[in-house]
Amino acid sequence: MELAELLTAPTEHPVREALRELAPGNWTRWSSRHWRPPEAWRQVLVSRVKAFAAGQPGDGRPAVAAYFTTTERRAADGMRLGWSPFVAALSDTEAIPDLRPTRTTVTAVPVGEAALAEEVFADPELTAALNRLAVLDPPDHGDILRVHLPTRAVTRIST
Template sequence: MNTEELAASLATPTAATVRDALRSLTPAALDALAVEVVEATEEAWRQVVVSRVAAFAAAQPRGGRTPVAAYFTTIERMSTDGMSIEWNPFMAALTTNEDIPDLRNTRTTVRVVRPPETALAQEIVDPELVTALDRLALLDPPNHEDVLRVHLPTQRAYRIGFRAAH
């Protein structure tokens, strides 16, 4: 069985063959598999974020340098389960250079969505991007000061943790 065939089988984990194979594994092997699955899931959702940001950047009017990175800040959400920190579904900053802005700095140009605008912003935001950001936040919850950087030339999405200056 090659990699593609294995991936196709694993894509339907409720299929009898896959279920039987999983049941024959030892608990240690299942634990190891669970770790790998979470890491693979995280990477898959990161790639969705990268592809959606790339599509957004490609749709922007040309005229200057090509955007190379997008940054997402965190937002607090209240739910029945309590307060959670999620990735803000709005593109916080799209930069045309390699410098990493400190998005806590008020001099950085960032689009701020105020409560009255939230309904409108939810309508125009990319639902696939929102879903991917939400899934990433569930798999690896961000901290208050974290920023998610999407770097288009390397096709990478990774978290930058800022520490508050004391």
């Protein structure tokens, strides 16, 4: 009973730490048998985005939405598409900003450098939530993840 209760709150200690340690393949196998609803991960995402938005300088207009784009990561079994752990845009209106790439130049970043950048600059809880949501509902190239702060809604927009 105690274990079942812990699993209903996957963002609480010690379950949160245990889930962070699972490799994506293990997470998929575990979640398909034991726990499916990504709602708890969405709420972690919303709370971390709200904290990020509150810390941003601005003209006093509150942020309405934050947007995340996809990124490719090298994994043992090839390239894997996931959500970037960095906010691509923070908007104070309901309008969706143009998040199309403005350049065609691609620069390869060594795997170690990309991992180091995430470790140093990304919010660990935000990164964990984005990774879990990407495993549960894999994005496609060109997808955008929208976090609407007033309603706490997280939606994937396909372009």
